[in-house]
Structure formats: structure tokens, C-alpha cells
Amino acid sequence: MNDEIRALPKAYHEAIEHWQRHNFPDYPKLAEEWDRFFPKDEPFCLCAKIATDTPDDIEVGDHRGERKALVPKELPPEAAQHLLMQIKAQASTEFGSIQQHQGTLARAQEPQDHAWALRVMAEELRHGYQMVHLLTSADWSPVTDTKAADMVEEILSMQTGSHVLAAFNLEYDSFLDNVVFAAFIDRVGKYQLTMQKISAYRPYASSMPPMLREEAFHLAAGVIPLRRWVEAAARGDGYISMGDIQRAIAKWFGRGLEMFGDERGGQTNVKFGLKDMANREAQDMYVDELQRMLDDLNERYVRARFPNLPRDEAEARFARVRAGETVEGVGPDELLRLPDRRFFRRRGEPAYQMVGAHGESFTDVERYVAHVLAYLPEAYRASIDVKHWADLQRKVARGEMPLKEAISSMPRLARVGGACPCAKSVRWVMESTPN
Amino acid sequence: MSDLRVRPMNELDIEGICRIDEKITGRYRPEVWEQRVAYYIRRDPDSSQIAEQGGRVVGFMLGEVRGGEFGLEEPTGWVEFFGVDPGAREKGIGRRLIEALLAHFRARGAHVARTMVAAQDKEIAGFISAMGFSPAPLSALEKRL
Numbered sequence: 001m002n003d004e005i006r007a008l009p010k011a012y013h014e015a016i017e018h019w020q021r022h023n024f025p026d027y028p029k030l031a032e033e034w035d036r037f038f039p040k041d042e043p044f045c046l047c048a049k050i051a052t053d054t055p056d057d058i059e060v061g062d063h064r065g066e067r068k069a070l071v072p073k074e075l076p077p078e079a080a081q082h083l084l085m086q087i088k089a090q091a092s093t094e095f096g097s098i099q100q101h102q103g104t105l106a107r108a109q110e111p112q113d114h115a116w117a118l119r120v121m122a123e124e125l126r127h128g129y130q131m132v133h134l135l136t137s138a139d140w141s142p143v144t145d146t147k148a149a150d151m152v153e154e155i156l157s158m159q160t161g162s163h164v165l166a167a168f169n170l171e172y173d174s175f176l177d178n179v180v181f182a183a184f185i186d187r188v189g190k191y192q193l194t195m196q197k198i199s200a201y202r203p204y205a206s207s208m209p210p211m212l213r214e215e216a217f218h219l220a221a222g223v224i225p226l227r228r229w230v231e232a233a234a235r236g237d238g239y240i241s242m243g244d245i246q247r248a249i250a251k252w253f254g255r256g257l258e259m260f261g262d263e264r265g266g267q268t269n270v271k272f273g274l275k276d277m278a279n280r281e282a283q284d285m286y287v288d289e290l291q292r293m294l295d296d297l298n299e300r301y302v303r304a305r306f307p308n309l310p311r312d313e314a315e316a317r318f319a320r321v322r323a324g325e326t327v328e329g330v331g332p333d334e335l336l337r338l339p340d341r342r343f344f345r346r347r348g349e350p351a352y353q354m355v356g357a358h359g360e361s362f363t364d365v366e367r368y369v370a371h372v373l374a375y376l377p378e379a380y381r382a383s384i385d386v387k388h389w390a391d392l393q394r395k396v397a398r399g400e401m402p403l404k405e406a407i408s409s410m411p412r413l414a415r416v417g418g419a420c421p422c423a424k425s426v427r428w429v430m431e432s433t434p435n
Numbered sequence: 436m437s438d439l440r441v442r443p444m445n446e447l448d449i450e451g452i453c454r455i456d457e458k459i460t461g462r463y464r465p466e467v468w469e470q471r472v473a474y475y476i477r478r479d480p481d482s483s484q485i486a487e488q489g490g491r492v493v494g495f496m497l498g499e500v501r502g503g504e505f506g507l508e509e510p511t512g513w514v515e516f517f518g519v520d521p522g523a524r525e526k527g528i529g530r531r532l533i534e535a536l537l538a539h540f541r542a543r544g545a546h547v548a549r550t551m552v553a554a555q556d557k558e559i560a561g562f563i564s565a566m567g568f569s570p571a572p573l574s575a576l577e578k579r580l
Contacts, residue, residue, distance in 0.1 A: 041478060216480035220446040224469045296450045300465065311457050
């Protein structure tokens with residue numbers, strides 16, 4: 001890999017290490033688990049990696065064929081604004097996912113699952129570092145009055161509940177969420193990074209290939225434990241049932257869809273050459289890929305339910321069950337399935353439309369709330385997030401709140417936020433910097 | 436074979452690889468392939484290649500560039516696991532896979548590709564030879580312990 005390795009200026013590097021000590025206390029275990037589970041791999045590096053072989057010219061949009069911008073001021077002002085929002089949102093997701101994973105990391109039942117999740121977290125930390133590098137290595141003054149140090153401060157001060165995207169404001173209920181999140185939400189991350197690989201801002205485009213290589217493993221860290229769990233569930237000797245996984249899917253799927261942005265939007269990013277697909281197109285591909293993933297998991301489940309059948313016969317039975325038939329006691333209700341895209345949506349085109357998991361429409365809001373609750377994990381049902389959604393759903397259905405207001409509403413978790421918690425009025429970024 | 440597509444392997448190819456392996460060996464070994472796929476994906480997800488036709492995996496070739504094996508310091512592209520669905524053979528799938536893998540090795544700075552073939556695998560030896568591989572000035576030795 002022909003990547004340049006870059007370190008942040010000392011103040012920012014130390015700010016991220018400081019953030020890590022508070023938000024990712026298990027990070028010191030990484031070296032030991034790396035030696036055990038990834039002994040042949042390059043050691044982890046908390047650094048920015050810049051691909052050196054990315055195209056010089058803009059690949060899509062109105063300025064296709066022109067030289068990519070090397071500094072923000074070379075972009076049209078509106079494009080630069082969009083880009084800055086992208087970088088800040090991306091940074092928020094990287095740091096946010098670590099905070100989520102940390103809460104339940106220690107509950108992993110298998111040492112390998114723990115090590116894989118720990119590696120995922122460390123690499124998300126590196127991705128956050130990469131975003132901070134983008135914010136601090138260029139002059140953003142043509143785009144914003146906010147100094148780089150203050151932008152970094154804002155990002156590092158976010159907590160679960162105050163991140164940019166809803167998927168990063170949900171607490172994990174168990175290690176099942178670590179895994180389902182990797183399979184569903186990191187997959188959105190893969191799409192975003194892939195789309196941003198063509199960015200008209202070359203430093204951003206060059207940041208994507210190293211991140212994408214790491215992201216590929218994050219998806220495996222989700223799918224492979226799921227594969228094992230569905231097999232154990234089929235044998236009847238597992239701790240996690242198909243129903244548990246299905247409920248976790250119901251929790252995360254809608255939030256993943258919403259990470260693409262409103263289904264009707266995204267053309268501006270394409271026009272500016274910042275992404276190569278509009279939101280709906282990317283979301284469609286994501287859903288197709290998730291369907292493939294569930295087919296893969298379901299096939300393994302059915303295979304394990306009929307362990308003595310030859311493959312061809314097991315595949316034939318899977319096809320029949322998938323088509324809706326109950327075969328030798330295995331019915332379609334046992335298989336994992338994606339809810340309807342409009343189910344439990346809070347953003348985008350179908351926000352608050354009261355569509356059920358199977359696409360059925362509801363007119364009575366109380367029946368709809370009960371329907372959604374029945375599909376969600378028990379621990380999540382007891383969360384402030386679900387109560388917040390149900391309150392908004394009721395208000396929208398009764399005409400007591402405009403849809404737009406409901407869409408922009410996010411529950412604020414009661415947390416210590418803002419400044420570093422280890423001292424009074426201390427900032428994460430300790431020194432003033434030229435930016 | 437007009438709709439044959441060769442692309443880098445991802446985590447959703449595991450069951451397809453298991454299917455081919457099972458057809459060849461008669462054994463269903465998902466845990467084995469999960470570990471192998473995870474290994475190659477985390478080290479270089481663009482390296483290992485999949486042949487797909489009609490949305491179904493019909494061939495795979497797993498390998499990566501490493502240096503330092505057996506004292507060979509130069510970056511070497513190692514071709515390590517491959518298989519083609521028995522129902523899809525004689526259609527050039529193996530050739531397409533190895534061409535893609537070798538192209539990736541070159542892009543990663545390797546000037547040599549190496550592999551090992553079991554003596555009894557005449558069919559594989561024939562394929563590897565047809566792909567331009569020749570006996571290396573190294574011998575594989577072993578001692579039972």
C-alpha cells in the first residue's frame with residue numbers, strides 16, 4: 001500500500017489521546033490482543049494515512065475533468081461548505097461509534113469477538129484522527145469563522161446523544177449491538193467512504209482508500225459472528241436467538257437508511273463532485289447488499305437445521321422456506337428479514353408515515369406504536385430514545401407537531417458533555433494553534 | 436460467460452466459497468473459510484478475488500503480497516487458496532481470477548508470484564503451469580513430528 005503516514009500537530013494528537021483515555025479506556029488492551037489474534041498484521045498506527053495514487057482530476061459533476069482542489073479555497077464556496085459538513089459528520093460518526101462500542105465491549109462471550117471489536121474501535125479512532133487531520137491541515141477560513149481548534153473541540157465534546165446522526169446516538173443494549181452495528185451501520189460507512197473516494201477535494205479523496213481497507217474488516221467483524229450465532233441458534237445450543245437478532249435489525253435498519261440522507265436528495269453533492277451517487281441510489285444498493293447478507297445468514301441457519309442433508313437438498317429446502325413454505329418444521333418466520341424501509345422511520349421521505357414491518361399501513365397511532373414496540377429489543381424499548389420517538393409519532397399523527405419539527409428533533413441524553421471531565425473548564429485541545 | 440464478473444472478495448462471499456469447497460472436497464467447513472476470509476480481508480481486502488456469475492460465486496482465489504517468507508525478503512505475491520465450481524469449469528474462470536490476482540500483486544510492488552501445489556494435484560499443477568508458473572529453485576521439505 002503506497003500510503004503516506006502523517007501525524008497531527010502535538011496539541012491535536014494529545015487531544016485525541018486524552019479523548020481516548022476518557023472514552024475508550026480499553027484501548028491499552030489492543031497491543032496484547034493484536035499479538036494474539038493478528039500476529040502477522042502490521043501493528044496498529046494512530047496516524048493519518050494518505051493514499052498517493054488517487055486521481056488528479058474531478059471525476060463527476062459540473063467540474064468533471066478539472067483539477068481537484070488541494071485546499072478548501074479552490075472549491076466553489078457552496079461546495080466547500082458541503083465538504084466541511086461531510087468531514088465533521090464523518091468525524092462525529094468515528095468518535096461516536098467508539099463511545100457506543102465501549103459500553104458493551106467487555107460483554108463479548110468469545111475472546112476473538114472481543115479482539116475483533118477492539119480492533120474495529122481502534123481503527124475508528126484512527127479514522128477520527130484522519131478527519132481531525134483534514135480539519136487541521138488546511139485553512140478553512142474561507143468557509144467558516146470557526147477556528148480549527150474549535151471545530152476539533154466541538155467534535156471531541158460530542159457524546160452519545162449529541163452526535164450529528166441518529167445512529168450514533170443510540171446506546172448499545174448488549175454485545176449483540178456491537179455486532180449488528182458493524183454489519184449494518186459500518187456498511188453505510190463503507191458506502192459513504194466509497195462515494196467520497198471521488199471527492200473533488202483531493203486530500204479527502206486520498207483519505208478514503210486506507211479507511212476503506214480497514215472498513216472491509218469491520219463488516220466481517222459483524223457478519224462472521226452473526227453467521228456463527230445463527231448456526232448455534234439453529235442447533236439450539238446458542239445464547240442468541242434468531243428473534244434476538246431480528247429485533248436488533250429492527251432497531252438499527254431504519255437508522256442506517258437515514259444515514260444516507262433524505263431519499264429525495266444528494267444531487268448537490270454529485271453536482272459539486274463530492275460524491276458519485278445521490279442518496280436514493282446509494283440506499284437502494286445498500287438494501288440489496290443487506291438482503292444478500294440476510295440470505296447468506298438464513299441459508300446457513302437452514303443448513304444447520306438440516307445438518308445431515310446434502311447441500312443441494314438443503315439449498316432446495318432453503319429456497320422453499322424463503323418462498324414462504326414451512327418445511328419439516330422450519331418456517332419463514334424463523335428466518336431473518338429486513339423490515340419495510342418505511343418502518344420506524346424518523347428522517348427522510350417516509351418519516352413518521354406509520355408503516356409496519358411488513359409494509360402494512362396504520363391509521364391508529366397507538367396501534368402503530370404498539371406494533372413498533374413489539375418488534376424492538378426489550379432493553380431498547382425502555383430507552384429514552386424510544387420514548388422520544390413514540391411521543392413525536394403521537395404528536396405528528398395528531399397534528400400537534402409539524403413533520404419538519406419532528407424530523408429535526410433528537411433526544412438529549414442527560415450527560416456530562418462539553419469540556420473534558422477530568423478537570424474544570426479544560427478543553428480537549430490544550431494549546432492554541434496557528435489555525 | 437458474458438456476465439462473468441471478477442472482483443475483490445468481501446465478507447458476503449463466505450457461503451459461496453463454502454459451497455464450492457464442499458462440492459470439491461465433500462466437506463462443509465464454514466468456520467475454516469470464515470477465518471481465512473477474515474484474514475485476507477483484514478490484511479488487504481483488494482487482493483483476493485471472486486468470480487461471480489448471475490449473482491452466484493463460481494470461483495475464488497485467495498492470496499496476498501508478503502515479504503520475508505522463507506528468507507525471501509522481496510515482496511512476493513502468494514497464491515494460496517483457489518477453487519472453481521465444478522459445474523463452471525473449462526470456461527476460463529481460473530485464468531480470469533489469476534490474472535486479476537497477479538495484476539493486484541504487481542500494483543502492490545511484487546515482481547514474483549509463488550504458490551505450492553500438492554504432488555497428487557495434477558489438475559491444479561496443470562492449471563498453474565498453464566498460467567506461466569514454473570518450478571522454483573526452492574524445494575518444499577517436511578519432517579513429521
